Amino acid sequence: MQKKSSLEINKAKLLNFFSQIGGMTEFNILFLKNVFKPPYEIGEISKHMYELGVKTFPIVSITGIIIGLVLTLQSQPIMAKFGAEFYLPYTVTLSVVRELGPVITALIFAGRVSSGIGAELGSMRVTEQIDAMEVSAINPFRYLVVTRIIATSIILPILTIYVDALAIIGGWFGSYLTSNTTWDLYYSQVIEVLKFGDIIPGVGKTIVFGYIVGLVGSYMGYFADKGTEGVGKASTNSVVVASLLIIIFDMILVKITLLLWPVT
Amino acid sequence: MAGNLVEIKDLHKRFGEQVVLNGVSIDVAEGQNLVVFGKSGTGKSVLLKCMVGLLVPDQGDITIAGEKVLTLSLKELNELRKHLGFLFQSAALYDSMSVRENLSFPLIRNFNFTQGEIDKKVERALDRVGLLFAIDKMPSELSGGMRKRVGLARSIITEPKLMLYDEPTTGLDPITTKEISKLIRDLQAELKMTSVAVTHDLICAQIISDYAIVLHEGNIRYRGDLTQLTLSDDPFLKNFFSSEVFEDSYGS
Ligand SMILES: Nc1ncnc2c1ncn2[C@@H]1O[C@H](COP(=O)(O)OP(=O)(O)O)[C@@H](O)[C@H]1O
Ligand SMILES: [Mg+2]
Numbered sequence: 001m002q003k004k005s006s007l008e009i010n011k012a013k014l015l016n017f018f019s020q021i022g023g024m025t026e027f028n029i030l031f032l033k034n035v036f037k038p039p040y041e042i043g044e045i046s047k048h049m050y051e052l053g054v055k056t057f058p059i060v061s062i063t064g065i066i067i068g069l070v071l072t073l074q075s076q077p078i079m080a081k082f083g084a085e086f087y088l089p090y091t092v093t094l095s096v097v098r099e100l101g102p103v104i105t106a107l108i109f110a111g112r113v114s115s116g117i118g119a120e121l122g123s124m125r126v127t128e129q130i131d132a133m134e135v136s137a138i139n140p141f142r143y144l145v146v147t148r149i150i151a152t153s154i155i156l157p158i159l160t161i162y163v164d165a166l167a168i169i170g171g172w173f174g175s176y177l178t179s180n181t182t183w184d185l186y187y188s189q190v191i192e193v194l195k196f197g198d199i200i201p202g203v204g205k206t207i208v209f210g211y212i213v214g215l216v217g218s219y220m221g222y223f224a225d226k227g228t229e230g231v232g233k234a235s236t237n238s239v240v241v242a243s244l245l246i247i248i249f250d251m252i253l254v255k256i257t258l259l260l261w262p263v264t
Numbered sequence: 265m266a267g268n269l270v271e272i273k274d275l276h277k278r279f280g281e282q283v284v285l286n287g288v289s290i291d292v293a294e295g296q297n298l299v300v301f302g303k304s305g306t307g308k309s310v311l312l313k314c315m316v317g318l319l320v321p322d323q324g325d326i327t328i329a330g331e332k333v334l335t336l337s338l339k340e341l342n343e344l345r346k347h348l349g350f351l352f353q354s355a356a357l358y359d360s361m362s363v364r365e366n367l368s369f370p371l372i373r374n375f376n377f378t379q380g381e382i383d384k385k386v387e388r389a390l391d392r393v394g395l396l397f398a399i400d401k402m403p404s405e406l407s408g409g410m411r412k413r414v415g416l417a418r419s420i421i422t423e424p425k426l427m428l429y430d431e432p433t434t435g436l437d438p439i440t441t442k443e444i445s446k447l448i449r450d451l452q453a454e455l456k457m458t459s460v461a462v463t464h465d466l467i468c469a470q471i472i473s474d475y476a477i478v479l480h481e482g483n484i485r486y487r488g489d490l491t492q493l494t495l496s497d498d499p500f501l502k503n504f505f506s507s508e509v510f511e512d513s514y515g516s
Pocket of ligand 1: 282302303304305306307308309310311316
């Protein structure tokens with residue numbers, strides 16, 4: 001039923017943080033109701049994935065290398081002091097794969113993508129493009145929102161794997177600079193320590209983070225206030241709320257992960 | 265043809281404390297072109313949005329082509345919407361799509377035309393508004409008047425029975441205003457559409473309408489033949505048509 005028109009839910013929902021959470025939960029339910037209904041908009045989803053990938057590829061590439069490099073440079077003196085330099089590849093790899101890779105990639109992704117979606121949908125709301133779709137008997141939620149949330153949920157895990165790999169290479173480079181470690185040795189140590197039990201939860205949680213980025217950006221944009229400030233606000237709020245939620249969910253997911261996959 | 269295509273009865277709409285529509289009733293006979301006048305912020309857009317189900321009124325009844333809009337399921341509402349055209353104030357062209365994609369979007373989504381049929385319809389609609397040359401441009405490359413024309417082409421491409429215009433000429437210069445208004449008039453005659461246009465532009469109204477109502481403070485203050493209204497001795501109307509309309513339309 002059309003009882004609750006999209007234009008009307010919005011104003012009240014933007015009043016405070018908790019009603020925003022309520023609104024996002026409602027949005028979330030709407031997503032689940034729509035995601036399994038055809039048409040599946042494969043074309044739109046691939047288009048968004050491609051655009052998101054292109055948009056974030058350069059920045060996450062640089063970040064990936066630097067995370068590994070810096071982490072190694074920072075830890076090396078400490079590890080050396082305790083005579084544990086040999087374990088450097090282990091700690092770096094595990095920190096990256098379990099925590100730093102996923103979270104940093106997600107936060108960068110939130111900054112770049114969530115704001116973009118917020119601004120994009122916000123300007124579509126403000127210039128009545130979303131209304132125009134609705135009046136043309138096209139479901140704007142399915143066409144604009146569902147496709148974006150699916151795209152962000154798929155692309156972020158892929159980016160994370162890529163960042164993890166680069167960070168490990170960056171880590172080796174750090175080791176090479178400080179202790180002349182060869183790639184072969186470093187690599188063999190990485191392979192030895194890396195288990196599926198580290199990769200799966202690390203990458204798995206980024207599906208949730210990607211979902212958050214898509215959902216928050218879409219929500220803020222979809223219910224943007226009229227006027228140009230509305231678009232700016234949607235964009236900024238998206239980044240703030242998405243980043244915060246990523247960190248909160250990270251904490252929750254880490255707790256769950258440690259229960260399911262204890263560190264051995 | 266007898267009968268009304270649109271019947272609005274006792275429509276009420278408020279946002280929080282603010283009463284926007286306070287018992288509006290309007291009938292539009294099939295083939296009629298109605299103009300709704302009203303100052304900025306009187307609820308003209310709200311009225312149109314209620315008619316197409318974008319907003320839900322608090323009270324009242326809306327019947328379009330025999331269907332009670334407010335009781336329809338979303339599916340039924342969408343079926344009805346396929347036979348309506350809506351020209352938004354800002355034209356509401358999809359930024360991310362070319363002119364061609366803008367026009368073919370509703371066709372691809374809602375009907376089972378072949379690619380060839382779609383191309384033909386798109387070209388014909390653009391030709392009607394004199395913008396065939398702009399078919400592969402992006403909306404950002406178009407002027408305000410051109411955007412309105414593309415918006416018009418997009419809304420008539422499904423050959424709707426009922427066209428709704430939200431301030432079709434606001435923000436345009438006097439010459440473009442006349443051009444667009446004449447275009448609207450000609451298209452309406454050609455496609456035999458019924459229409460409701462909300463505006464505060466007298467020039468546009470005089471070109472496209474045969475019947476007008478004036479919306480003021482949530483109610484309909486006057487209704488009648490446009491010429492009669494403009495020539496009326498009533499102080500409110502005199503004031504309305506002399507000062508506000510022209511100042512609002514062309515900026516004093
Ligand atoms: N979605 C909405 N939420 C809250 N108030 C609204 C909404 N849409 C319109 N209004 C208010 O209703 C009044 C009438 O708006 P509108 O119909 O856009 O005026 P206009 O006659 O200029 O088209 C305005 O005061 C506006 O602020
Ligand atoms: Mg308006």
